[in-house]
Amino acid sequence: MTSASLNSEPATGSSSDAGSALSADQVTVHFGGLAALSDVSIAVAEGSIAGLVGPNGAGKSTLLAVLSGLLRPDRGRVWLRGEDVSNVSVRSRSRRGMARTFQQPELFLGLTVREHLVLTYRARVAPKRLWRDMIDPRSVLPPPKSETDRVDGLLELLNLTQVANVPVAALPLGIVRLVEVGRALASDPHVVLLDEPLSGLDMRASENLMGVFRRIIDQTDHPLSLVIVEHDIAAVLSLSDTVFVLDFGQLIAAGSPDEIRNDPAVQAAYLGDNEPLKRAQFGPPERGR
Ligand code: ADP
Ligand code: MG
Numbered sequence: 001m002t003s004a005s006l007n008s009e010p011a012t013g014s015s016s017d018a019g020s021a022l023s024a025d026q027v028t029v030h031f032g033g034l035a036a037l038s039d040v041s042i043a044v045a046e047g048s049i050a051g052l053v054g055p056n057g058a059g060k061s062t063l064l065a066v067l068s069g070l071l072r073p074d075r076g077r078v079w080l081r082g083e084d085v086s087n088v089s090v091r092s093r094s095r096r097g098m099a100r101t102f103q104q105p106e107l108f109l110g111l112t113v114r115e116h117l118v119l120t121y122r123a124r125v126a127p128k129r130l131w132r133d134m135i136d137p138r139s140v141l142p143p144p145k146s147e148t149d150r151v152d153g154l155l156e157l158l159n160l161t162q163v164a165n166v167p168v169a170a171l172p173l174g175i176v177r178l179v180e181v182g183r184a185l186a187s188d189p190h191v192v193l194l195d196e197p198l199s200g201l202d203m204r205a206s207e208n209l210m211g212v213f214r215r216i217i218d219q220t221d222h223p224l225s226l227v228i229v230e231h232d233i234a235a236v237l238s239l240s241d242t243v244f245v246l247d248f249g250q251l252i253a254a255g256s257p258d259e260i261r262n263d264p265a266v267q268a269a270y271l272g273d274n275e276p277l278k279r280a281q282f283g284p285p286e287r288g289r
Pocket of ligand 1: 031034036054055056057058059060061062063
């Protein structure tokens with residue numbers, strides 16, 4: 001694979017992953033003597049949901065950090081929509097269409113749901129206005145129709161219309177997670193990375209959030225892909241188009257949920273912690289295949 005120069009804008013077709021929304025190519029990361037990731041390659045198709053699972057310490061968060069640009073790998077490359085972004089900063093990756101949510105939501109508790117989305121939207125399309133409104137709130141102008149339409153659309157997509165004017169401090173975690181997703185979507189990204197979006201949610205909130213993920217993919221006007229790191233393998237298998245399984249820093253399986261369910265290496269990795277697999281309706285174990 002040839003590597004694109006930093007300034008080429010964008011690099012075209014020089015990678016076998018050029019057709020993917022996002023890919024990691026032979027990524028290796030060491031922390032001291034520990035190989036957190038060894039030669040890991042994944043490719044996320046446009047308009048798809050990719051699940052990234054694996055036992056604790058498998059390297060999921062490390063891979064997400066490499067994809068988002070927070071961490072530079074020792075070896076390997078990252079491609080975003082056909083462009084080699086290996087040496088591109090987090091900010092520049094976000095300008096190129098990558099967004100992410102955090103495990104710990106970073107929200108302003110006093111602001112309402114709508115205000116969060118408005119702020120994120122303005123930070124992108126009208127940063128000067130954002131600054132002026134902060135300096136002199138009395139000068140706040142009525143919002144342009146394009147902004148109101150976009151924010152209303154997001155609220156509806158996320159099932160948040162009813163709580164639009166409630167401060168986020170008063171809302172349960174499931175709703176707060178939706179606001180985080182909304183903030184990521186307000187920048188009109190092509191790829192959103194989500195770090196354990198279901199953690200701490202009860203079953204109902206999880207199901208609602210997963211339904212929203214599906215809808216987001218189906219209803220955007222441009223191709224959008226989600227990369228979801230999740231502890232809950234049952235949820236990932238039910239939600240994802242493609243699943244990548246890490247174990248001790250190695251990619252041990254990649255495929256459709258059905259392929260992953262029946263993969264002996266995956267079953268072995270989860271042995272001793274078999275409950276999640278049973279919940280995922282692993283069916284009768286087909287060992288020795
Ligand atoms: P996961 O998210 O799958 O639980 P991580 O990617 O967080 O796994 O971690 C993979 C391995 O790398 C673990 O053994 C972890 O202890 C180690 N690790 C992660 N981050 C660091 C770090 N900043 N410094 C040293 N070791 C780390
Ligand atoms: Mg982690």
